[in-house]
Amino acid sequence: MTTFLGMPHAPRGVGQLRGDEPFPAAADKALADRQLRRNLGHATATIRDKRARAVAEVADWEQLRLAGEAIKAATMARLGEHLIELEAAVTARGGHVHWARDAVEANRIVTDLVRATGATEVVKVKSMATQEIGLNEALESAGITAVETDLAELIVQLGHDKPSHILVPAIHRNRTEIRDIFLRHMPGVDPDLTDDPRRLAMAARAHLRAKFLTARVAISGANFAVAETGTVTVVESEGNGRMCLTLPDTLITVMGIEKVVPAWTDLEVFLQLLPRSSTGERMNPYTSTWTGVTPGDGPQEFHLVLLDNGRTAVLADEAGRSALHCIRCSACLNVCPVYERTGGHAYGSVYPGPIGAILSPQLTGIEDNASLPYASSLCGACYDVCPVRIDIPSILVHLRGEHVDARAQRALPSPEALAMAAAAWTMAGPRRFRLGERLLRLGRLLARGGRIRRLPPPLSAWTAARDLPEPPAQTFRQWWRTRPGDGRR
Amino acid sequence: MNARDEILSRIRTATGPSPVIRPVPRDYAVAGAHAPGAPELLDLLAERLRDYRATVHRCTPGDLDATLAEVTRGWRVAVPDSSAITVPGAVADRPALSHADLDGVDAVLTGCAAACADTGTIALDGGADQGRRALTLVPDRHVCVIHADQVVQTVPELLRRLDPRRPLTFISGPSATSDIELDRVEGVHGPRTLIAVVVGPAGTTGNNVHREQG
Numbered sequence: 171m172t173t174f175l176g177m178p179h180a181p182r183g184v185g186q187l188r189g190d191e192p193f194p195a196a197a198d199k200a201l202a203d204r205q206l207r208r209n210l211g212h213a214t215a216t217i218r219d220k221r222a223r224a225v226a227e228v229a230d231w232e233q234l235r236l237a238g239e240a241i242k243a244a245t246m247a248r249l250g251e252h253l254i255e256l257e258a259a260v261t262a263r264g265g266h267v268h269w270a271r272d273a274v275e276a277n278r279i280v281t282d283l284v285r286a287t288g289a290t291e292v293v294k295v296k297s298m299a300t301q302e303i304g305l306n307e308a309l310e311s312a313g314i315t316a317v318e319t320d321l322a323e324l325i326v327q328l329g330h331d332k333p334s335h336i337l338v339p340a341i342h343r344n345r346t347e348i349r350d351i352f353l354r355h356m357p358g359v360d361p362d363l364t365d366d367p368r369r370l371a372m373a374a375r376a377h378l379r380a381k382f383l384t385a386r387v388a389i390s391g392a393n394f395a396v397a398e399t400g401t402v403t404v405v406e407s408e409g410n411g412r413m414c415l416t417l418p419d420t421l422i423t424v425m426g427i428e429k430v431v432p433a434w435t436d437l438e439v440f441l442q443l444l445p446r447s448s449t450g451e452r453m454n455p456y457t458s459t460w461t462g463v464t465p466g467d468g469p470q471e472f473h474l475v476l477l478d479n480g481r482t483a484v485l486a487d488e489a490g491r492s493a494l495h496c497i498r499c500s501a502c503l504n505v506c507p508v509y510e511r512t513g514g515h516a517y518g519s520v521y522p523g524p525i526g527a528i529l530s531p532q533l534t535g536i537e538d539n540a541s542l543p544y545a546s547s548l549c550g551a552c553y554d555v556c557p558v559r560i561d562i563p564s565i566l567v568h569l570r571g572e573h574v575d576a577r578a579q580r581a582l583p584s585p586e587a588l589a590m591a592a593a594a595w596t597m598a599g600p601r602r603f604r605l606g607e608r609l610l611r612l613g614r615l616l617a618r619g620g621r622i623r624r625l626p627p628p629l630s631a632w633t634a635a636r637d638l639p640e641p642p643a644q645t646f647r648q649w650w651r652t653r654p655g656d657g658r659r
Numbered sequence: 660m661n662a663r664d665e666i667l668s669r670i671r672t673a674t675g676p677s678p679v680i681r682p683v684p685r686d687y688a689v690a691g692a693h694a695p696g697a698p699e700l701l702d703l704l705a706e707r708l709r710d711y712r713a714t715v716h717r718c719t720p721g722d723l724d725a726t727l728a729e730v731t732r733g734w735r736v737a738v739p740d741s742s743a744i745t746v747p748g749a750v751a752d753r754p755a756l757s758h759a760d761l762d763g764v765d766a767v768l769t770g771c772a773a774a775c776a777d778t779g780t781i782a783l784d785g786g787a788d789q790g791r792r793a794l795t796l797v798p799d800r801h802v803c804v805i806h807a808d809q810v811v812q813t814v815p816e817l818l819r820r821l822d823p824r825r826p827l828t829f830i831s832g833p834s835a836t837s838d839i840e841l842d843r844v845e846g847v848h849g850p851r852t853l854i855a856v857v858v859g860p861a862g863t864t865g866n867n868v869h870r871e872q873g
C-alpha cells in the first residue's frame with residue numbers, strides 16, 4: 171500500500187464529506203424520484219452540448235489540458251515552497267494568512283475573525299471549501315448568520331436543502347420548484363412571481379441588494395492563488411462574487427492548500443480551461459483578482475485561511491494525489507451516466523460525481539466512504555472531459571484495491587472474500603467444478619422472466635445493486651456431450 | 660507544533676525528500692493570428708460581446724464624445740475622479756460616492772485596461788479612467804470605452820498586459836447566471852446592461868448594429 175498511514179484525514183463529526191448511508195442505498199431512493207431524474211437529465215444534456223461547442227472552438231485545447239495537468243503536478247511536487255511564497259506575498263501586501271489543520275480549526279479561525287469585527291451577519295460567495303468544513307453551521311452556533319449569495323446556493327439555503335452539484339448546487343431543482351421555494355421562503359417576494367428564469371433571477375437580485383450594500387464582512391473561497399504575486403482569484407457569473415469581494419470592510423477567504431499555482435502566467439491556462447469546461451462559456455461573466463489590500467479600493471482588511479483537512483493525506487498517496495489537481499469545473503459530473511441518474515445527494519459528500527468518488531474517500535480515509543469508488547461504471551467519459559486530465563477511472567480502481575486491502579486486514583473476512591475463496595476452491599478440480607455447475611442450475615428456481623432479482627443472504631449483497639441472468643438449463647460440458655456428432659473424442 | 664509548521668511538515672512527508680518535477684509543456688497558442696488593434700480583432704471583439712448580450716457601438720476617436728453623449732443622453736452618469744473619459748454633467752467619484760449614491764446613478768462611464776477578442780472580455784485594473792471596483796459594480800449600467808490599441812486576440816496576451824498587483828476585474832458581458840436548469844440568463848447582481856464603445860480608426864467601425872438586451 172502506498173498510503174502514508176500517519177497522515178490525518180478530515181475529522182468526523184464536522185463538515186459535509188460523509189453521507190448518512192452508503193451510495194447504493196442512497197442511489198436507490200434517488201432513482202425512484204422521477205422528477206429528479208427528469209431535472210438532471212435536462213440540465214446535464216444542456217450543459218454537455220454547451221461544453222462541447224465551447225471546447226470545439228479552441229484549436230489548442232489538448233495542449234492547454236497537457237499544460238494544466240503539468241502545472242498542477244509540478245505545483246504539488248513543491249507545494250510547501252509555493253505556500254510559503256504565497257504567504258509572504260499576501261502578507262507583504264497587507265493581508266493576513268492563517269493555517270488550519272482541519273475543518274474544526276478553520277471554523278474556529280473564521281468565527282473568531284468575524285466576532286472581532288462585531289458583525290452578526292456575513293455575506294458569502296459560493297465556496298466548496300466552506301461547504302466542505304460546514305462553516306455556515308459553525309457560524310450559526312456562534313450566533314452569526316451566513317447569507318449565501320450565489321443564486322443556486324440561495325435556492326439550497328432557502329429550501330433547507332443540500333447542494334447536489336459542484337457548480338450548480340440546485341441542479342436537482344427545476345424552475346417551478348425554485349419558484350415555489352422563493353414564494354415560501356423569500357421575505358418580501360412578489361406573490362405573482364412566475365417560473366420564468368429571468369424573473370427568478372430578478373427576485374434574487376431584489377432580495378440580496380440591500381444586504382450587499384450594507385454588509386461589513388464577506389467570506390469567499392478561491393479558485394486560484396498565485397504564489398509569486400499573492401494574487402487570489404474568484405471566477406463567477408452573477409456579480410454576487412464582485413459584491414462580496416468589493417463592498418464589505420473585511421474579506422475572509424478560505425482556500426484549500428492545493429489551490430495555489432506558482433506563477434501569474436499559469437492563470438492564462440486555467441482561465442481558458444475552466445469557463446469552457448464548467449458553464450460552457452468562452453469566458454465567465456466576471457473574474458476578480460486581488461492582491462492583499464488596495465488602499466481606497468475594496469476591503470481594507472483581508473484574511474486568507476489555508477486549509478488542509480485531509481489534503482496532505484491525499485498528497486501522500488502517489489497513485490491518488492492527482493485528485494488534488496481538480497479545478498472544480500464539474501464537467502465530469504455532467505458527462506457521468508451514474509451522476510446523471512442518481513444526482514449528487516446520493517454521494518453523501520459536497521463533492522459528488524466522478525471527482526467526488528475519488529476525492530471524498532481520500533479526504534476522509536477509505537473506510538468512511540467505502541462505497542464511492544464503486545459508484546462508477548468505469549466508462550472513462552470523466553477522464554476525456556477533465557480539463558486537467560485527471561485519470562479518474564484509474565484512481566477509482568486504485569481505491570477499490572485499497573478498500574479490499576483494508577478489509578483483508580480485518581479479523582472476519584467479508585462475504586465477498588468468502589465467496590471468492592469458495593469459488594477458487596471449487597474451480598481448482600474438475601469434479602468439484604462439475605458439482606458446482608450442477609448446484610448453479612438450482613439458481614433457475616429463483617429466476618423470473620430470465621433474471622434473478624434477489625438472492626438469499628448472504629448472496630443478497632450481490633443482487634442488491636444488480637440482476638443476475640438466469641443460469642442456463644444446460645452446462646457447456648453437457649451441451650458438448652450431447653451435440654450432434656460425437657462429442658467424446 | 661503550530662498549524663503552519665505542522666501542515667508544512669505533513670507536506671514534506673507526503674511528497675518525499677526529492678519529488679520529481681517535470682517541465683510544463685507550453686506549446687499552446689500565446690499570440691493570436693492578428694496583431695493587437697487589427698481591424699479583424701475589433702470585429703471579433705464586437706461579435707463576441709454581442710453574443711453574450713452586451714450592446715456594442717463602434718466609432719472613430721473624433722466621434723467618441725458625440726457617441727458617448729448620445730449613448731448616455733438623459734442619464735445621471737458617474738465617472739472616476741480623474742478620468743479623461745467623461746460626458747457633460749457627469750458626477751465624479753470625488754469624494755468617494757457612497758454605495759447608496761452609486762446605486763442611485765443611471766450608469767457609470769469608464770475606460771478599460773485591455774480587452775480580449777477571442778472571449779469578448781474587458782479587463783479593468785483600477786487605472787485613472789476606470790476608478791475603484793465598486794464604481795463599475797453597483798450602477799445598473801456600465802458604459803465602457805475600448806480603444807483599438809487595447810484589443811488583443813488571446814487570453815494569454817490579455818493576462819500578459821496586466822499587472823497582477825493591481826485589483827483586476829475581467830468582464831465578459833452583463834452579469835448572468837446558469838443556475839436555473841443550466842440555461843444562461845443575463846442580468847443578476849452586477850450591471851444588467853453592459854455597453855461597450857469600441858473606438859477604431861476610420862474604416863474599421865464596421866457595421867454599427869445596436870443590439871439592446873431583451
